[in-house]
Amino acid sequence: MRGEISTARPSLRHPYDWCVDESWVGWQLFRALGEFRQEREAGEAIWDPSIGSGRTMATFVDAGFRVFGSDIVNRIDPDQFDGVLPELFSADFRECEQAPAPCSIVGNPPYSYIPRIAEAFVRKALTLATRRVCMVLPLKWQASQERYPLFAEDFPPQAILVLTQRPSMPPGDRIPALEAAGRAFKGATVDYGWYIWNVREPTLPQQTRIVWLPTLAEPEKLLPIEGIA
Template identity: 50%
Template sequence: MRGEISSGRHAKRHPLDWYVDEHWCAEQLAQVLGGFKLERDEGLAVWDPCCGMGNTLQAAFYCGLEVRGSDLVDNFAWANFDGQNYGDLQRVKWWEADFLETTEPLDPCSIVFNPPYSYVKGIAEAFARHALALSSRRVAILMPSKWLASQARYQLFSDHPPQAVLHLCQRPSMPPGDMIARMGKRAFSGGMTDYCWIIWDVKRPTAPGQTRTIWLPPLHRNSEILLLEEVLSCAAR
């Protein structure tokens, strides 16, 4: 069995769409964002409102930011946030919450997450719109690339054109969180689905037709990653 089974039959899917992204997905995002430079400069936390084990938050934590995680169920892997090596664990807060019923974040923040996308119809778009309403600065969501092309998403991207779409040129595996231990080494191998990060800057809305597209290199060529701010400044010249 391949690690990537998030696109399989509904009978095999996790009932709450708990699929665990590989650490490097958020690490590449952090590189593109200059180590979350805007968040560091503005004193913002990074919040993942459907954080699962917390893999997405680790990149921001390693960059020295305050991180916030919430979810319907507590599966948070505290052991992966090693305070001895990376700083004070008081920078990490987790709480149980339904994101769509949350009216405000704990702190001013950017919102970065891999949302549920099928167990309730339209839930991924609902998460994206709610994040745009609550974020102090940026929203970044990790989605299958095919999610970009849909009549259903046309209105979302018309109302809120993304600042950038970052295509992962290496396919990640996204195994169900409750099967990782059973699958062993197979859990994070054999990715079969293309993914991308979709980014908005709520302080600097992007005009229609101005969304930038960036291809993130395979991991063995990681040094070739471009900084988003540099791409945007070049486009403005």
């Protein structure tokens, strides 16, 4: 019943790939990129174009950023936020023509319900973001002949931040049943990482950095990454 998006039978997957990440996934990115100091100093917002229930954005809202959230369906969970919600609107990100404000784009995009949709999200984000694009994706996503042009020629990532502690991302519509069985957010089976692009200073081919983030048991080791934060 785990239903991880990259391993589950199609019958167990959510039809729009709505998978709920754990809030620490966004928190680790936030800390690794120096609490998004560059965006804060420039007065820029954060936009999650596949916000789902909102867990990825909880850290940014708590930190006082202006946060936009969009999705095909509004599934926001107010309990993830301390009284202040992101500025929400309904949209298919692939059809968006401009960002709601100068921003970095951060999110957990859909992976598979339409062929190559995750790549479509990344490429769209790279045209709309003011500063950075940060997408959490399976690590196996980087090993692909189809995505070779994206990674090696068109838009090499600045960095891939490996989530050393494996997160669980069950389909959102299965969480109540998993909670009832005592299995929600347990037994993770897929390895993930944050894929980072700096749209202001494009990375040259073969210059992508790989950084391993520490486990949650060693938060003192999670420091701003020099040259990226």
